[in-house]
Structures are given as C-alpha cells and as structure tokens.
Amino acid sequence: YILGFDAKYVDDALQSAGIPKSARYLDKIIQVRLNVPKASVTDIRAMVNVDLERFPSATESVFQGHSERLSEIYHGALRFLLETPRDVKRVSNRLLFIEPSMRREVAFCDMLGLETIAIKAPAVYGHIRNRPQAYTGNQPDEIILMKSDEKVVSDYAQERRDALDTVDSELRPAVARLLKLLFPLVEPKGFEDTATSSYETSGRVASANR
Numbered sequence: 001y002i003l004g005f006d007a008k009y010v011d012d013a014l015q016s017a018g019i020p021k022s023a024r025y026l027d028k029i030i031q032v033r034l035n036v037p038k039a040s041v042t043d044i045r046a047m048v049n050v051d052l053e054r055f056p057s058a059t060e061s062v063f064q065g066h067s068e069r070l071s072e073i074y075h076g077a078l079r080f081l082l083e084t085p086r087d088v089k090r091v092s093n094r095l096l097f098i099e100p101s102m103r104r105e106v107a108f109c110d111m112l113g114l115e116t117i118a119i120k121a122p123a124v125y126g127h128i129r130n131r132p133q134a135y136t137g138n139q140p141d142e143i144i145l146m147k148s149d150e151k152v153v154s155d156y157a158q159e160r161r162d163a164l165d166t167v168d169s170e171l172r173p174a175v176a177r178l179l180k181l182l183f184p185l186v187e188p189k190g191f192e193d194t195a196t197s198s199y200e201t202s203g204r205v206a207s208a209n210r
Helices: 007-016 022-029 041-052 066-081 085-102 108-120 122-130 149-155 157-164 172-182
Strands: none
Touching: 007 022, 041 066, 041 085, 066 108, 066 172, 085 108, 108 122, 108 172, 122 157, 149 157, 157 172
8 A cells, every 4th residue: 555644744643642652653554654755846837837738728828928928927926826736736627627618718827827826825716706896996797887997996905905814924925926917906006007908808817807
C-alpha cells in the first residue's frame, strides 16, 4: 500500500488521542517513509501550461489581447495563489464544466481568475455572485441608473473589505491584486480603469452584462 499524509498533522492527532511516542507508533505501521518535496513555482507553472492545452479558448481566444492579459493575470496574482498541484487540478476541474458554454462569452483568462478566487477565497467569490454591482457597477436590469458605475462600486467598499478579510493573510494581497485585475473599478487609477465600454467586446467579467 502507498499512504500519503502530513506527518506533523498525524503526529499531533495521535498525541491528542493520548498515544505516547506517536512517532514510534507510526513506525510500527509504516516501515519506509519518503518525503515528497514541495512543488516549485516552475513545476506549478508547467502544470498550468499543460492544463491550459485542454481548453480551446485558452490558446485560440476570440478576444483581442488575450495572451497578454493571461500573462498579466498569472504573473500578477495566480502564481501566488496556485500553490500546489491540487490547487491547479481543482481550478482546472471547475473550468471543465464552465469553459465550453462560456468560451465565446467570457475571455478564458477572466474565467481562470474567477475560478481561482472560487477555490482560494470562497467568501469573496460568494460576494461577487451575490453582489455583482459591488464589482461592476450598475446592473442591466436596474430601471433607473441614478449613480455612476464608480459610485456604485465605491458604496460597497466596506463589504468587499469584509469579504477579503476572510482570506488567509498570506494570500490576501494576491487575491486583492486579482480582484483589481478582473474588476478595475474596485480601485480605479485612471481613465483606462473606468472606461467600461470596452469590457463587453474584450470578454471581461467586469462587464455588467456578465
């Protein structure tokens, strides 16, 4: 048999159960131990590249500038969030379900970023789903548009901070950067970030119509 486990976690659990000399107890069960090294950043990137080949919209996107944006999102945020092979597989498995139906509606790089948030920051993902206006501004089904998109997004700043605070402190900066890349209105720096008219044609999830 082959067993995979976190030695420290199991050791602590055995001690909590009142088993003395827990390390020796494990040695009675497991004769040969091999430590599996942590995947390097290069290894994770290679895994991501292999998985991207499974998705037509990742390599043959109908949206202009997709390759450059994919690189920006990966190097700016995803490489800090996809820490293990399991992370890569979990995100990839989610994409297997949504990518086929969305490949001509949403740019793959944005799908990848959003599904990474779903895995690594579920409370933030839930807030995006429940309060899309907190990230994109006015929604198409609103009858009277009394506020600018920037003002609508600004009004939800505290809710976004509350959701972000649920994220592990080590991952929080990367999640914040990813949100800024996906939804520029959460922290606009200039005209390019507030020019929402281009979001629709470029397949951005920041488009209110999505």
